[in-house]
Amino acid sequence: MMVDVIHVERRPELDEELRQCVHRLAAAVERRDGAPPLSDDALLHLGDPARLHLTATDGSARLTGYAQLNDGAAEVLGDRVTVAALLAELEGLSPALTVWSHGRRSPVAAAAGERGYRTGRVLWQLRSTNDAPVASGATDGPADVTIRPFVVGQDEEELLRINRSAFVDLPDQGGWTRADLEDRFAADWFDATGLLVAERTEPGAEPGTGAGTGELLGFHWTKVHPGNLGEVYILAVAPEAQGMRLGRILLQAGLGHLRQRGTDGVLLYVDDSNQTALRLYEQNGFSRFNQDIQLQIG
Numbered sequence: 001m002m003v004d005v006i007h008v009e010r011r012p013e014l015d016e017e018l019r020q021c022v023h024r025l026a027a028a029v030e031r032r033d034g035a036p037p038l039s040d041d042a043l044l045h046l047g048d049p050a051r052l053h054l055t056a057t058d059g060s061a062r063l064t065g066y067a068q069l070n071d072g073a074a075e076v077l078g079d080r081v082t083v084a085a086l087l088a089e090l091e092g093l094s095p096a097l098t099v100w101s102h103g104r105r106s107p108v109a110a111a112a113g114e115r116g117y118r119t120g121r122v123l124w125q126l127r128s129t130n131d132a133p134v135a136s137g138a139t140d141g142p143a144d145v146t147i148r149p150f151v152v153g154q155d156e157e158e159l160l161r162i163n164r165s166a167f168v169d170l171p172d173q174g175g176w177t178r179a180d181l182e183d184r185f186a187a188d189w190f191d192a193t194g195l196l197v198a199e200r201t202e203p204g205a206e207p208g209t210g211a212g213t214g215e216l217l218g219f220h221w222t223k224v225h226p227g228n229l230g231e232v233y234i235l236a237v238a239p240e241a242q243g244m245r246l247g248r249i250l251l252q253a254g255l256g257h258l259r260q261r262g263t264d265g266v267l268l269y270v271d272d273s274n275q276t277a278l279r280l281y282e283q284n285g286f287s288r289f290n291q292d293i294q295l296q297i298g
């Protein structure tokens with residue numbers, strides 16, 4: 001009888017060679033499952049000694065699985081048997097563990113289900129061809145607001161303030177610090193012209209002519225992936241400015257930017273419980289494409 005040999009090892013951090021192996025394995029799993037198995041955040045922290053890293057190898061010492069643990073939340077990749085072995089090890093380290101299963105074909109949900117995990121958050125991936133502007137609702141927002149690109153070195157604190165207040169219920173997102181922002185600015189994909197902000201202008205001026213006050217009311221951060229797929233990376237409006245159509249205006253401005261860049265479709269992620277955002281996206285040409293599920297035990 002063939003027995004799977006899975007060797008799981010804990011590592012304080014990954015060296016450059018192992019990081020490359022994880023990137024290659026993640027790309028192969030993405031082709032298999034139709035969804036990237038590791039979040040952007042996990043990929044950015046492959047070399048972070050503040051997180052715990054587990055590697056799984058087979059009998060020939062080839063990397064077959066990887067898990068990253070950050071404060072009780074794990075991301076895991078591999079085949080079903082490898083994922084189960086990684087989960088067993090992670091449960092020993094963090095009894096109240098949460099783990100994401102990325103995409104409907106991911107083996108993580110099945111492996112976790114067998115181990116007694118229950119479903120927590122459900123995150124939709126929506127897609128749009130974005131080949132033409134969608135005429136959806138009025139797009140005239142408040143007069144004393146202008147939409148412009150982010151200015152590096154000037155708008156960081158305001159953007160972090162909006163991010164904190166808009167995502168108060170999502171600490172992973174709302175808790176971003178200046179360092180988290182700068183990590184993203186340093187990434188290959190970062191393009192300040194694709195990060196649009198809504199700035200309050202001086203009151204009483206002719207629409208479109210008022211000087212900026214420096215106060216931001218919202219932002220839409222877009223991204224272009226290597227395969228030329230666009231993303232609505234973050235859309236946020238300050239709670240006190242919500243319901244004034246800024247979300248819709250920022251969304252459409254960012255989609256216009258992605259069309260100009262010639263991207264081949266656009267994706268975004270939205271929580272199933274965020275019905276306001278889900279409706280806004282569906283009214284603007286997006287439909288449901290894939291699903292990520294957060295599973296929890298303990």
Ligand SMILES: CC(C)(COP(=O)(O)OP(=O)(O)OC[C@H]1O[C@@H](n2cnc3c(N)ncnc32)[C@H](O)[C@@H]1OP(=O)(O)O)[C@@H](O)C(=O)NCCC(=O)NCCS
Pocket residue numbers: 137166167235236237238241242243244245246247248249269270271274276277280
């Ligand atoms: C989602 C979000 C960006 C929408 O921005 P907004 O400026 O409030 O939205 P708009 O004023 O453009 O309105 C868009 C639609 O949402 C509806 N809406 C806005 N706020 C709402 C609320 N609190 N409850 C119910 N519906 C609401 C509007 O009525 C409008 O729908 P309609 O055209 O059918 O009338 C904003 O609520 C937000 O930043 N939320 C927190 C962060 C977030 O969830 N971002 C998206 C993550 S994927």
